[in-house]
Amino acid sequence: MTSEARPAVLTLRKRKRPGEAVIKALLFVAAALSILTTVGIVFELGNEALLFFRSQEASLAEFLSSTHWQPAILDFGIWPLVLATMTTSVTAMIVALPVGLATAIYLSEYATPRIRGIIKPILEILAGIPTVVYGYFALTFMTPLLRSFLGVGVVEIFNTASAGIVVGILIIPLVSSMSEDALHAVPMSLREASYGLGATKLETSLRVVLPAALSGITAAFVVSISRAIGETMVVAIAAGAGPKNFTFGEDSLFGYILNPFVAGETMTGHIVRISGGDLSYNSIDYNSIFAIGLALFVITLSLNILSRRFVARFREVYE
Amino acid sequence: MTTVGATDLSEGMSLDLNLPVGTKAEADSGPAAMETLYLNVFYGGFRAIKDADLSFADKQITALIGPSGCGKSTLLRTLNRMNDLVPGARVEGEVRFQGQNIFDSAVDPVELRRRVGMVFQKPNPFPKSIYQNVAWGARINGFKENLDDLVEHSLVQAALWDEVKDKLDESGYSLSGGQQQRLCIARAIAVKPEIILMDEPTSALDPVATLRIEELIQDLKVNYTIIIVTHNMQQAARASDHTVFINMDSNRAGYVVESGATGTLFTKPVRQETEDYITGRFG
Numbered sequence: 289m290t291s292e293a294r295p296a297v298l299t300l301r302k303r304k305r306p307g308e309a310v311i312k313a314l315l316f317v318a319a320a321l322s323i324l325t326t327v328g329i330v331f332e333l334g335n336e337a338l339l340f341f342r343s344q345e346a347s348l349a350e351f352l353s354s355t356h357w358q359p360a361i362l363d364f365g366i367w368p369l370v371l372a373t374m375t376t377s378v379t380a381m382i383v384a385l386p387v388g389l390a391t392a393i394y395l396s397e398y399a400t401p402r403i404r405g406i407i408k409p410i411l412e413i414l415a416g417i418p419t420v421v422y423g424y425f426a427l428t429f430m431t432p433l434l435r436s437f438l439g440v441g442v443v444e445i446f447n448t449a450s451a452g453i454v455v456g457i458l459i460i461p462l463v464s465s466m467s468e469d470a471l472h473a474v475p476m477s478l479r480e481a482s483y484g485l486g487a488t489k490l491e492t493s494l495r496v497v498l499p500a501a502l503s504g505i506t507a508a509f510v511v512s513i514s515r516a517i518g519e520t521m522v523v524a525i526a527a528g529a530g531p532k533n534f535t536f537g538e539d540s541l542f543g544y545i546l547n548p549f550v551a552g553e554t555m556t557g558h559i560v561r562i563s564g565g566d567l568s569y570n571s572i573d574y575n576s577i578f579a580i581g582l583a584l585f586v587i588t589l590s591l592n593i594l595s596r597r598f599v600a601r602f603r604e605v606y607e
Numbered sequence: 608m609t610t611v612g613a614t615d616l617s618e619g620m621s622l623d624l625n626l627p628v629g630t631k632a633e634a635d636s637g638p639a640a641m642e643t644l645y646l647n648v649f650y651g652g653f654r655a656i657k658d659a660d661l662s663f664a665d666k667q668i669t670a671l672i673g674p675s676g677c678g679k680s681t682l683l684r685t686l687n688r689m690n691d692l693v694p695g696a697r698v699e700g701e702v703r704f705q706g707q708n709i710f711d712s713a714v715d716p717v718e719l720r721r722r723v724g725m726v727f728q729k730p731n732p733f734p735k736s737i738y739q740n741v742a743w744g745a746r747i748n749g750f751k752e753n754l755d756d757l758v759e760h761s762l763v764q765a766a767l768w769d770e771v772k773d774k775l776d777e778s779g780y781s782l783s784g785g786q787q788q789r790l791c792i793a794r795a796i797a798v799k800p801e802i803i804l805m806d807e808p809t810s811a812l813d814p815v816a817t818l819r820i821e822e823l824i825q826d827l828k829v830n831y832t833i834i835i836v837t838h839n840m841q842q843a844a845r846a847s848d849h850t851v852f853i854n855m856d857s858n859r860a861g862y863v864v865e866s867g868a869t870g871t872l873f874t875k876p877v878r879q880e881t882e883d884y885i886t887g888r889f890g
Contacts, residue, residue, distance in 0.1 A: 400694075477731035481791070483692060485744030485798050486721025495747065500734050604734035605780065 333585060336578030340364075345572045351579060357531040357558070359573050366583055368531040371545065372448055372552030373584075376523055379452025379548055380459060380516040385509065387456075388463025392505075395464070396471035397493040415461035423525030426454035431526065434549070442549055444528075449548035451527035455519045459512045466511060470504025471497055475606060503603035510595040514588045520556040528552050529561060555580050640665040640802055640832035641686060641723075645700035648678070648685050650693065655681045657860040658700070661851060663802075668824060668833045670847035670869065672840060674884070677853045678861025679836045680728075683804050686834065687723035688716040704802075721748055724800035728807040730787035732779030732794070737762075737771050740779045740790055744798040757797055764830075765793035766823050785816025789823065796827075803827065805835040809842065821846040840885060844873050852881050 341348045346364045354365020391411070395404055430450040435443045443449070474497045482492040498505070528551030532544075539545050553561070559577045567574050639662040648656040655678045663669045671679040681690065688709060690696040701708040709719055721744075732740050741758045750757065758775070762768040767789040771782070779790055788808055795803055805824070809817040824833055824846055837843050843850050850873070851866040865872060865881045876882045 475731075477727060477729060478733060480689065480692070480725075480727060481731045481733065481794075483689065484687070484720055484725035484727070485747070485794065486717055486719075487744070487747050488717050491747050495743075496733060605778065606734040 330585070333578055333582045336575055337582040339570070340572065340575035340579040343572055343575065346576070346579075355535060356533040358533065359562075359576060362572070363533075364576055364579075366555075366580065368533050369553060369555045369558050369580060370583070370587075372523075372527065372532055373517055373554040373556070375448040375546070375548050375552065376452040376455055376519075376527060376554055377513060377516040379449055380456035380519075381509075381513055383453050383456025384459045384463050384512055384516070388460045388508075388512070389467055389505070391460065391464040392467035392471055393493055393498070396468045397489065397497060411461040411464060414457075415465075417458075419458065419519065419521040420525070422454050422458050423522045426450045426522055426526035430454050438549070444549060444551050446526060446528040446551040447549045448523075448527045448552045448554075451523045451525075451554075452548065454526065455516050455522050458519065458522065459515050462515060463508055463512045466508030467501070467505045470501040470508065473504065474500045478606065499604050500606050503599045506595050506599045506603075510592055513591060517584065517588055517591075518556060520560050523554045523557040524560050527554055527557055529557075531558065555584050637667070638665045639663060640704075641834075642703045643682075643686075643700065644703065646682075646685065646702060647699040648681055648690065649697040649699075651695040654858065654860040656685070657856065657862045659853075659861075659863050661863060661866060663832060663834055664849060665832050666828055666830070667848040668828050668835060668846060669849040669851060670843035671834065671836045671851050671853060672838070672843045672884075673853035673861065673864075674855070675838065676859065677855045679853050680806055682853065682861065683806055683834060683836050684725075686802075686804055687720045687725055689720070689725060691716055721798050722800050723802045723804060724795035724798060726788070726791050726795055726803060726805045726808045729811045730784055730791055732782075732787050732790050735779060736776045737779055737782070737790060738775040741793050741797050744794060748798055761793040761797040762790075764796050764827070765789045766819065766826070767793055783816070785812050785819060788812060788816070788820060792820075792823065792827075796831075800831065802832045802834065805833065807836050807838060810838065817842070840873075844869060852876075852878075852884060854880055854884070 340346055341351065345362045351364055351366050353367075354363060355367045356363040356365050357368045391407075395407060399407065427446075427450070430453055431443065431445060431447065434447070434450055434453075478496055478500060479492055482496040487496070530551070530553055532550065532552035534545045536545075540547075544550060559580055562573060562577055567577075641663045643659050643661045646656060646659040646661075647654060659682060671682060673679050684690045685698060686702055686709075690698070698710055701710065703709075704719070704723065707714060709716075733743060735743065738758055741761050742754050745754065745757055759768060759772075762771060767786060770786060771777075771790075774781070779787060782790060788811075792803075792808075809820050812820065821842065824835065827833060828848075835843075835847065847869045849866065850869045852864045852872065853861045854864045855861050865876060865878045867877075872881065873885055876885065882888075
């Protein structure tokens with residue numbers, strides 16, 4: 289026995305495992321890389337935007353209050369661009385949320401495995417179509433469709449509604465697949481509890497599974513709305529190629545300012561159009577697109593924070 | 608090894624003839640709340656329950672015992688058509704409840720489950736408040752009277768009221784495992800079922816919590832017929848009026864070996880198989 293105990297003590301001695309340390313370092317570098325990238329982007333955005341706000345021609349007060357964006361005459365008010373972005377994004381969410389969520393509930397709670405196997409790949413194809421294709425789909429299909437329904441006089445050739453609807457279609461797969469994951473993660477035992485009390489499938493889906501999955505579904509919504517706000521190609525092609533400047537009092541609120549059927553340029557659409565032209569470095573135009581970029585960043589960040597608050601308040605935690 | 612198919616009647620018949628006289632519930636058990644007639648349950652091609660002929664006495668506690676995998680949970684889940692939710696599950700034979708075959712096309716499984724409630728193996732409260740947990744079933748079933756009274760009454764019956772009356776707004780998950788299970792019992796009671804099915808309700812609980820649930824079950828039988836699956840023979844002996852012993856054949860199909868008054872079955876079993884099982888010689 290004693291002769292066996294001696295080597296046992298020796299094997300307890302700490303061994304060096306250099307592989308572990310290398311892997312740990314590599315994983316850390318990978319994680320740090322994305323953080324560094326974010327920091328770099330914020331720094332670059334802030335830096336260039338600062339140049340814009342400090343310049344003679346523009347100011348933060350004007351940027352946040354003016355309803356005209358006309359760089360040619362040095363009008364730099366963000367509101368026409370923000371309103372167009374809001375119009376396309378809200379339209380997109382009106383399309384994507386109900387359809388995406390309904391699809392998710394159907395796939396998670398109702399569909400047989402066979403039907404699921406057919407629908408999911410189709411949704412993935414939808415997600416894989418390049419956005420430029422969606423842009424022309426909006427311009428050459430959705431716009432004529434809207435015009436045939438609502439009248440040529442009502443719907444302009446370039447309009448934010450058509451772009452918004454198509455952005456909505458584009459993000460349906462995102463909403464549905466993330467929501468479905470959240471619904472799917474709700475334990476079967478909760479569904480059984482519900483059925484055991486004499487609940488129907490609909491009651492079980494809407495009043496037990498859906499609330500339990502709320503936090504995941506909200507996350508899906510936030511990712512989707514950020515995607516809608518940031519979507520560029522569709523709005524650049526179909527929404528319009530010039531800021532929808534307006535003056536309160538003069539322009540009709542619902543006839544023009546908030547009317548989705550007239551042309552309008554979104555924040556992303558403007559950035560891509562301006563930077564596509566011959567823009568000289570360090571000009572006020574050049575710096576202005578960073579100010580718009582920073583504004584976009586602030587909007588999506590606030591949405592993220594707000595939704596986290598919302599989720600923390602309303603989510604139902606299951607074990 | 609022959610596969611047992613739905614058409615293989617001869618084997619089922621011969622087995623039925625082998626059963627001793629008196630396997631049906633005892634004469635003194637009173638009227639039956641529920642009966643099964645030649646009940647066969649299949650999962651795809653696999654027969655999980657073979658020719659179960661059982662009678663569950665009204666306002667009494669019937670325990671289903673048997674080795675793991677013998678189909679006692681399957682049998683229980685057939686009684687309120689919970690097995691409808693399992694893809695490929697299929698039933699032959701009848702389950703009679705209030706003079707009707709529950710598999711009749713005219714029977715609504717949703718309505719059936721409201722009247723034949725269920726408590727599960729692992730406590731599964733909804734991720735809602737204690738109050739909402741109890742009120743939920745009544746709400747979806749269109750309960751129009753005073754919800755507060757119903758919640759209090761159900762929690763009192765489930766012997767949980769005193770422990771939770773000051774924190775009805777807290778999550779059901781804030782309770783201990785035993786309390787959660789009593790909450791689930793309160794939730795089941797709140798929809799006023801006639802029968803409560805319990806699928807190993809104490810297997811996830813500690814001995815003290817287990818004892819409390821067993822006492823609670825005794826109190827509940829005044830108002831409800833209770834059918835309880837348990838893998839714990841002491842529990843069946845302690846807490847039930849009738850016991851059904853289920854075993855599985857060479858094809859892993861569960862069949863009823865013997866059923867009768869709990870006292871008789873545990874002290875003077877008719878079948879050798881039963882004696883072997885309850886004395887711990889197998890299982």
